[in-house]
Amino acid sequence: DAGVIQSPRHEVTEMGQEVTLRCKPISGHNSLFWYRQTMMRGLELLIYFNNNVPIDDSGMPEDRFSAKMPNASFSTLKIQPSEPRDSAVYFCASSPTGGYQPQHFGDGTRLSIL
Amino acid sequence: TQLLEQSPQFLSIQEGENLTVYCNSSSVFSSLQWYRQEPGEGPVLLVTVVTGGEVKKLKRLTFQFGDARKDSSLHITAAQPGDTGLYLCAGAITAGNKLTFGGGTRVLVKP
Numbered sequence: 126d127a128g129v130i131q132s133p134r135h136e137v138t139e140m141g142q143e144v145t146l147r148c149k150p151i152s153g154h155n156s157l158f159w160y161r162q163t164m165m166r167g168l169e170l171l172i173y174f175n176n177n178v179p180i181d182d183s184g185m186p187e188d189r190f191s192a193k194m195p196n197a198s199f200s201t202l203k204i205q206p207s208e209p210r211d212s213a214v215y216f217c218a219s220s221p222t223g224g225y226q227p228q229h230f231g232d233g234t235r236l237s238i239l
Numbered sequence: 240t241q242l243l244e245q246s247p248q249f250l251s252i253q254e255g256e257n258l259t260v261y262c263n264s265s266s267v268f269s270s271l272q273w274y275r276q277e278p279g280e281g282p283v284l285l286v287t288v289v290t291g292g293e294v295k296k297l298k299r300l301t302f303q304f305g306d307a308r309k310d311s312s313l314h315i316t317a318a319q320p321g322d323t324g325l326y327l328c329a330g331a332i333t334a335g336n337k338l339t340f341g342g343g344t345r346v347l348v349k350p
Contacts, residue, residue, distance in 0.1 A: 227272065227284035230282050
């Protein structure tokens with residue numbers, strides 16, 4: 126079975142540019158999560174969706190970050206404009222709805238903003 | 240301040256030695272999960288503990304959930320180089336999907 130698929134795997138861009146990260150969750154999973162991982166702050170939840178609806182976006186750093194889930198098989202995380210402090214590894218994860226379900230992570234997008 | 244504090248942050252041991260990683264909080268969790276992450280990959284679930292005092296074993300790994308459901312530990316017996324990785328604990332306050340992750344413990348097992 127295909128796992129969570131993220132693209133691109135690596136992105137290097139200059140500050141001020143728009144960055145779009147993509148995620149395809151596991152088919153049948155109703156919940157989707159976006160995380161950011163850095164050495165300093167560890168793994169932080171940015172936003173999560175349930176049945177394509179954003180449930181909790183309290184982790185989104187600021188208005189430069191936005192996330193969408195137009196359908197059950199696709200989500201995007203956009204940063205506009207990007208800044209060097211946004212450099213991190215961004216993970217997408219999905220899980221079935223319900224208590225105590227494991228989250229299945231993609232391999233992440235390593236983002237470098239110069 | 241992390242809601243879940245993991246200790247130690249880094250552990251380097253020789254193959255065959257035992258190790259214990261701790262995950263502590265002042266909050267009560269409905270469940271706690273342990274993940275392992277290898278370089279260039281996302282975290283992968285090892286175990287979920289739900290009941291206070293619960294002990295689960297996965298081959299050489301033993302997981303314990305504290306009686307008060309505020310803390311957990313992971314013990315590895317006779318560690319092998321393949322156990323090298325970043326170990327993350329993650330707690331759920333309610334029986335839903337949202338997890339809060341600890342800062343992680345980086346384990347290096349040298350042959």
